[in-house]
Amino acid sequence: MLIFLKRVLTQALVVTSFTISTVGWAASDILVGIYPGLSEYSTLEESFFAYPVAVTPIDDDGVLTPKIIKGKLAHSVFVGSDQDNTLEVYQSFYDALSNGGFELVFTCSNSECGGDLVYELVGKSSIASAYAEVRQSGPVNTDFHYLVARQKQADNPAWLSYFIYKYRGNKLYLAQDVVTPKAIATKQVDIKIAFDEIDQSGRVILDGLYFATDSDALQPTSSPALKDISAYLKRHPKRQFFVVGHTDSQGSFSHNQSLSERRANAVVSALVTDYGVPSTMLAARGVGPLSPKASNLSEAGRSHNRRVELVPAN
Structure with missing residues (x-):
């Protein structure tokens, strides 16, 4: 009982x-x-x-x-x-x-x-x-x-x-x-992506992109970052870029590689479909956990490794 x-x-x-x-x-x-x-x-x-x-x-x-x-x-x-x-x-x-x-x-x-x-x-x-x-x-x-x-x-x-x-x-x-x-109360936060890093380091992390856990579904809170990214791309119409997805090392490699590529594709799809970026400018790739920024032994490190980057192709 x-x-x-x-x-x-x-x-x-x-x-x-x-x-x-x-x-x-x-x-x-x-x-x-x-x-x-x-x-x-x-x-x-x-x-x-x-x-x-x-x-x-x-x-x-x-x-x-x-x-x-x-x-x-x-x-x-x-x-x-x-x-x-x-x-x-x-x-x-x-x-x-x-x-x-x-x-x-x-x-x-x-x-x-x-x-x-x-x-x-x-x-x-x-x-x-x-x-x-x-x-x-x-x-x-x-x-x-x-x-x-x-x-x-x-x-x-x-x-x-x-x-x-x-x-x-x-x-x-x-x-x-x-x-x-319950829904959490949120406030609008301006995301400023440091695009000048592209010419200095050959890539830039696309901060402000949020996905559902273990999913390629972009969250509505990603809209400010997507708008910022699309504005940058439209200022450089003759360039081409890779959109590269990264994950932490939790789970199998095949799962993470697939997830990273699906997330990269989701970003490309949103930029092309919702923000009018020419599809010829972008190619999606996923590398899973192969290029970490920090140790995967802590949650803080893993959070840095879950990211999407913009990499120039030319």
Whole structure:
């Protein structure tokens, strides 16, 4: 049986017909479940976070393509004993969510997840330390269950995910994440690309181009940079350029090479179709992780390596 707690009476998610007890925890706005016998170990709240959920297993190349939910994150870790059974905990949440107005988006257990799912989802994020107890001391191979659910019939449906894990007979840990989608408030930022670097170093990084995670879909916030790039190109109509995509080294080489080329093509397509740049001026190429600007051993370095450059062809 699950006992459900309500943190703030802003949004009521009735997940089960079991008794609901109300407590006055601040900052979260959703009904969440506590499994009897587990105690709260740690909590974390982010007012806005790009939270990844798995919707498929990790593939044979070790690549995970998660769905990114952007919004308010309420993260809690609960701990039990070495006598608690991960399957019983998992099945209790599975049943309660199935019967309580949630769509079960994805579940997996142990090796069917395709690898160390906790690490692939959050191990490289800014809140990785909040999951240290869940990951414990090694890859997730045994006694591991993962569940993602999405609220049905709501104007702004919340997402719930659960990592339920016991490593080599140690205590059971459960990480429960509740994400309430919301848009982040943004302000217009002027992007000034240093085009004079082309004649000095033979290339220029096209700052201000933004893509969806692991995708070649250009985001609307890329418009100021695309306008700036098109203006530069139109001032040099007799020149030709390569638009070169780069990635970090996470994942397989074939995946990264393909992604880098698709992103370069997306930039060329936008410049030609939306900004009237002659197609004869541009050729798209992708080099994946082959030309890094910084070390791929840190997220800061990887962020510098994910880029698009303009390189003169003549």
